[in-house]
Amino acid sequence: MTQHDTMISIRNVGKRFGPVVAVEDACFDIRRGEFFSILGASGSGKTTLLRILAGFEAATSGAVFIDGAQMDAVPPHQRPVNMVFQNYAIFPHLNVRDNIGFGLRKLKLDRAERQKRIGAMLDLIKLPGFGDRHADQLSGGQRQRVALARALILRPKVLLLDEPLGALDKQLREQMQIELRALQRSVGITFVLVTHDQEEALTLSDRIAVMADGRVLQVDTPAGLYERPCSRRVAGFVGNMNFLPARVLSQAGGATSIDIPGCGTTCSIATKRLEHCSSDISLAIRPERITLHRSRPAAPAIAVAGVLRDRMYLGERTHFQIELEPGGATVAVSSSTMKAEALGTIGPGAQVWLSWPEDALIPLGNE
Ligand SMILES: Nc1ncnc2c1ncn2[C@@H]1O[C@H](COP(=O)(O)OP(=O)(O)O)[C@@H](O)[C@H]1O
Ligand SMILES: [Mg+2]
Incomplete structure (x- = not known):
C-alpha cells in the first residue's frame, strides 16, 4: 500500500487504565475512502481505540497518524475527524437546521453559504423540508440522520461512528445500514464504524478489524474473515x-x-x-x-x-x-x-x- 492510499495509520497503539489493558499493540492501516469497521464483543476495546483516534483519549504507547500527520500532540478539535455517538447527541432545544449548522458557526461563513450547506445536508439525509422541526418531533432514525449530517457538514477527512445504530430497532437498523453505506459512497469520506454486530460489520464494510480482549485478531475483507478466518476465535465470532x-x-x-x-x-x-x-x-x-x-x-x-x-x-x-x-x-x-x-x-x-x-x-x- 502506498502512503497515498493510507488515511489512518495505527502503529503499536496500547492503552491502559490502571491495571486494565483496554487496547494492546494495535497495528493496522485504514485506507482513504474506506468503510472500515472495528468489530468485537462488549469490553473488547473498540470505543477506547476510536477515542484515541478522535483524541479524547491519549494512548499509553504507540502512535496514530491521520493523513500522514502524527496526531499525538493534536487536540480533538484540531484533528480532521468527527465523531457520531450511539445516543444521538443532538440538541433537543434546537430545530433540525440549527442542529445541523451548529459546527459551522466557528467557520465564520456568511449566512447564504451556511444555508446552502445546510440545505445540501438535508437533501443528503433525505429530510428536505424538516429544517424547522424540533429534535423532539423526530423519530429515532431521523435523529440519528441529523447527528450524521451535523458531523458531515464540517467535511472531516474521517468520520468516526461508535455503535451509531445500536439504539434502533432491527428493521430501522437494517434500513439505516443501507442508507449509511449509500451516504458513505456519495460523500467519499473515510468511515470508521465500531460495532458488536457482526452482520452489520459484514454488510457495511470494505474491511473489518476483529477485536477481542484489547487485541486485534484479524484485519480483512468481509469475505476474507468469513472464508479464511485466522483463528478459532475469529471463526467462532463471524457467522x-x-x-x-x-x-x-x-x-x-x-x-x-x-x-x-x-x-x-x-x-x-x-x-x-x-x-x-x-x-x-x-x-x-x-x-x-x-x-x-x-x-x-x-x-x-x-x-x-x-x-x-x-x-x-x-x-x-x-x-x-x-x-x-x-x-x-x-x-x-x-x-x-x-x-x-x-x-x-x-x-x-x-x-x-x-x-x-x-x-x-x-x-x-x-x-
Ligand atoms: N475510563 C476508563 N477507566 C477504566 N477502565 C476503562 C475506561 N474506559 C474503558 N475501560 C475498560 O477498558 C476495556 C475496554 O473498554 P471499551 O473500549 O469501552 O470496550 P468496547 O467499546 O469494545 O465495549 C473494558 O474493560 C473497560 O472496562
Ligand atoms: Mg463501546
Whole structure:
C-alpha cells in the first residue's frame, strides 16, 4: 500500500487504565475512502481505540497518524475527524437546521453559504423540508440522520461512528445500514464504524478489524474473515461455524493426512494450508458447506453417518442438527429450503449422511 492510499495509520497503539489493558499493540492501516469497521464483543476495546483516534483519549504507547500527520500532540478539535455517538447527541432545544449548522458557526461563513450547506445536508439525509422541526418531533432514525449530517457538514477527512445504530430497532437498523453505506459512497469520506454486530460489520464494510480482549485478531475483507478466518476465535465470532477436533497423522507429497475422530474418518489437506498450525488443530466447516443425504453418497471422499436431531424451518433456509455416530458430536447443517424439501419429510431420529468438499475444511490452530 502506498502512503497515498493510507488515511489512518495505527502503529503499536496500547492503552491502559490502571491495571486494565483496554487496547494492546494495535497495528493496522485504514485506507482513504474506506468503510472500515472495528468489530468485537462488549469490553473488547473498540470505543477506547476510536477515542484515541478522535483524541479524547491519549494512548499509553504507540502512535496514530491521520493523513500522514502524527496526531499525538493534536487536540480533538484540531484533528480532521468527527465523531457520531450511539445516543444521538443532538440538541433537543434546537430545530433540525440549527442542529445541523451548529459546527459551522466557528467557520465564520456568511449566512447564504451556511444555508446552502445546510440545505445540501438535508437533501443528503433525505429530510428536505424538516429544517424547522424540533429534535423532539423526530423519530429515532431521523435523529440519528441529523447527528450524521451535523458531523458531515464540517467535511472531516474521517468520520468516526461508535455503535451509531445500536439504539434502533432491527428493521430501522437494517434500513439505516443501507442508507449509511449509500451516504458513505456519495460523500467519499473515510468511515470508521465500531460495532458488536457482526452482520452489520459484514454488510457495511470494505474491511473489518476483529477485536477481542484489547487485541486485534484479524484485519480483512468481509469475505476474507468469513472464508479464511485466522483463528478459532475469529471463526467462532463471524457467522456460524462447526469445529471438528482433528489430529495430524502424516505428511507426504504436499498433502497432510488428518484424522477426524468425531467423524470416524480421515481426510487429506494441502500441507501449505496448515502452515500456521501446530499438530493440535481443529477443522472448521461452515454449516452451508455441508450437504445432507438420506443414503450414503457415492462420489465424495468424505461421507459421515449421523442421526437427525432437529430441523428448523427459517423460510429461505432450513437448519438441521445432526449427531455424528462415532463421536456423538453435534454438527449444524444449513441448506436451502428447496434442497431440504427434496430430501422429503425426514424428522428427528432419521438416519442421514453428510458430505463436504475438501476445500470446505478450514484448518485452525486451537490457541
Ligand atoms: N475510563 C476508563 N477507566 C477504566 N477502565 C476503562 C475506561 N474506559 C474503558 N475501560 C475498560 O477498558 C476495556 C475496554 O473498554 P471499551 O473500549 O469501552 O470496550 P468496547 O467499546 O469494545 O465495549 C473494558 O474493560 C473497560 O472496562
Ligand atoms: Mg463501546
